[in-house]
Amino acid sequence: MEGTVDGFRYGAVTPVAAYVMACLGGALGLRCIVRSLLNTDSWRAGWLALGAVSIGCGIWTMHFIAMIGFQVEETRIGYDVGLTVLSLAVAVAVVGVGVFIVGYRAAGRASLALAGVVTGLGVAAMHYLGMAAMQLNGSIVYDPLVVALSVLIAIVAATAALWAAVTIRGFLTSLGASLVMGVAVSGMHYTAMAAVSVHVHGTTSSWAGDAPTSLLLPMLIGPVIFLVLAGVVVMFDPLLVLGDGEWNRPAPEERAATAKKPASRSWSGG
Template structure:
């Protein structure tokens, strides 16, 4: 028996909230990566790790906020705790691989393609691991064409995001890139969900698992709090709140250098006067 699938149980609330979280994670991640590139004296691994964790948490949070709005009318849905947490780890680790590759090797064509492919496959893996964590009295099947399209969207989105991370420096342009990234990630998710069909089991099981709200909402608190704290770090970092091109302006000389320069100029003037 075919199940009745509804991906928008709460209307536009869950898609909009999911999109906002994807944009927030993308914006924070891009700014952290930019921060690692504009100041060679900063702790580069730390900023890259914070950027990767922000993007990974944003993507994962986007997925499970969207899944709160997913239901099959004929059966309850629960989630396996271990697989749900594992999907978050996959998102952060694989995004981190791509971020560190472009952070240290730049945005050459071959490097970007490799990093984007690995990261995109990781995003897709996170999505389908999250789907595998679902527990319901039915089996889930996928349209192979739609699955392939969702993976392709994930790879393109990841490649574009990594390219933006190492080439776009301005605040407003980074913000625009994060909005586009949010569209791409959301598009990948809902393309993957369009591939889903649910085939109900003939008998009703006595399964008693956690509901989406009882499990997902508490689990979402951690990544959301992390994103907010990362946002505070970014907001209060001087280099990241400067306008476009501010970090490229020459720094004024230190007071000691100014004093030495003044003494040198005075000595030269005195020697010319003696001559």
């Protein structure tokens, strides 16, 4: 029989919370990428890795917060722990590939296109792997056209986000880009969920697993704490705090060397 699917069990609470987490992960990731481009001699790989993990955690957290609001009235829903954790690892790893492509190959069209496709496919892979982790008394069926649309949205969103990371320097403009990224990522998720229909096996549920919140809420604690700590690192980094006017100024050593050169010329001329 066809199951009755409801993606908004708790009303606007889960979509809004999911959007906030997507924006937070996107904002931190974009700022980390910007930081790696501002000073390429200052642990670039570390900043890119932090950005990749921030974006991956933000997307993963967004997905599973949104899934707390998903229910099928005729059956209970649970999640396989292994696949749920694997979806987080895939999100971080594949997003990391895209971030490092941009970080080390600069902002050429080919690099952005490649990084956007890889990152977008990573976001989509995370989503559908997370869906594969669902356990219920039935089978999930997808509309292929809507699935293809969700993947396209993921690729476009990822490309736009990476473009913003390498072209936008100001804090407010980066914040605006992260808000747009949150809309795109959330839009991808709910587009993908629109492709879902559930065929329930029988009229009563034979699966008696735990409620989704009993697994998802504890698992969400780790990524949320990481995002908070990453936010602290980004907030207190001097290069990001100084602002646009300070980023392009030479380092103190360079300014000192520059100041000495005119004096040297003046002495030799006398």
